Amino acid sequence: MADQKFNQVQEIISEISAEIISNLQELEAFKIKYLGSKNVLKPLFGEIKNISNERKKEFGNLLNQAKNTAEEKFNELQELLSKSSKASAKVDAIDMSAPGEPFPIGARHPVSITMNRIIQIFSKIGFTIATNREIEDEWHNFTALNTPDDHPARDMTDTYYLMNDPARMLRSQTSTVQIHVLESQAPPIRIISPGRVYRNETISARSHCQFHQIEGLYIDKKVSFADLKQTLLYYAKEMYGQDARIRLRPSYFPFTEPSAEVDVYWGLNNEHDHRITKGTGWLEIMGCGMVDPKVLENCGIDPEEYSGFAFGMGIERQAMLTYKITDIRMLFENDVRFLKQFSGNI
Numbered sequence: 001m002a003d004q005k006f007n008q009v010q011e012i013i014s015e016i017s018a019e020i021i022s023n024l025q026e027l028e029a030f031k032i033k034y035l036g037s038k039n040v041l042k043p044l045f046g047e048i049k050n051i052s053n054e055r056k057k058e059f060g061n062l063l064n065q066a067k068n069t070a071e072e073k074f075n076e077l078q079e080l081l082s083k084s085s086k087a088s089a090k091v092d093a094i095d096m097s098a099p100g101e102p103f104p105i106g107a108r109h110p111v112s113i114t115m116n117r118i119i120q121i122f123s124k125i126g127f128t129i130a131t132n133r134e135i136e137d138e139w140h141n142f143t144a145l146n147t148p149d150d151h152p153a154r155d156m157t158d159t160y161y162l163m164n165d166p167a168r169m170l171r172s173q174t175s176t177v178q179i180h181v182l183e184s185q186a187p188p189i190r191i192i193s194p195g196r197v198y199r200n201e202t203i204s205a206r207s208h209c210q211f212h213q214i215e216g217l218y219i220d221k222k223v224s225f226a227d228l229k230q231t232l233l234y235y236a237k238e239m240y241g242q243d244a245r246i247r248l249r250p251s252y253f254p255f256t257e258p259s260a261e262v263d264v265y266w267g268l269n270n271e272h273d274h275r276i277t278k279g280t281g282w283l284e285i286m287g288c289g290m291v292d293p294k295v296l297e298n299c300g301i302d303p304e305e306y307s308g309f310a311f312g313m314g315i316e317r318q319a320m321l322t323y324k325i326t327d328i329r330m331l332f333e334n335d336v337r338f339l340k341q342f343s344g345n346i
């Protein structure tokens, strides 16, 4: 009779050890079965009083062993399973079917967009890109461009000189690249030079101390003023539409002779047109002319054999016209709300 009770406890101990528990629900059932208020050991604890005195202690120990085995197994598994359930909760938090995080796509700057358009227009007729340095010497920014020391044209623009080296300056025009190219390449030459230039000007809605220009230079045998006009008309039509018209007004630049300023007909359809064209309908977009023979000579090219034309235009002005930007400073402030509006352009 007593042996039977001992055997029952032994069986429960083996059962406890054999229980396979793989999740928290199963662990809860285990707890109820072996440690809960109505656990399977409880009736056997009630039997202690019926065990003979000499075996009471032994039986009690065996029951305690069973209880401890259940407790130890429970504690061990609880720790293990709660750890791994936390880990799997983390894995569940990554929803593989959810749409990806939006990735912000940048926008090109309106100056770059305009510059790229102009480059494209001239590349179609065989102009290639030439660029050069922004810190210049007097020779490239002035002297070789037929603007010697005492020449009044040096005052036409307020140039930034380097403090520790007055012979060096920030270039005030991309015409400097003409000289670099003429010095290093033999004609025929057909280049455009986009780049940044600097002038010590008061910053306002209409002018800035830094801006961009594109210079053009074409040197070959028998290049005429008619070639220049046709090239610029082609440009105006590509840039401003096939009905675009241009006019050339006589002007002065030290490095071209004759020189002209180029206007494009903008129209006078509304108040805005009146304001930006000062009531004339025409807008000035660039300077141009036939390269002065002196410039070719300065660069070792024989003006008897070669001739050519040059032109130079500001980018900001044209970007502002295209995008109806009323203040040049917006182009340099890098306000994301402004720049975002140009996304999608190339």
Ligand code: DAH
Residues within 6 Å of the ligand: 172, 173, 174, 175, 215, 216, 253, 255, 256, 286, 287, 288, 289, 309, 310, 311, 312, 313
């Ligand atoms: N460099 C002149 C300027 O910044 C623009 C210019 C005029 C460039 C006539 C030229 C040219 O190449 O032929 O105002």
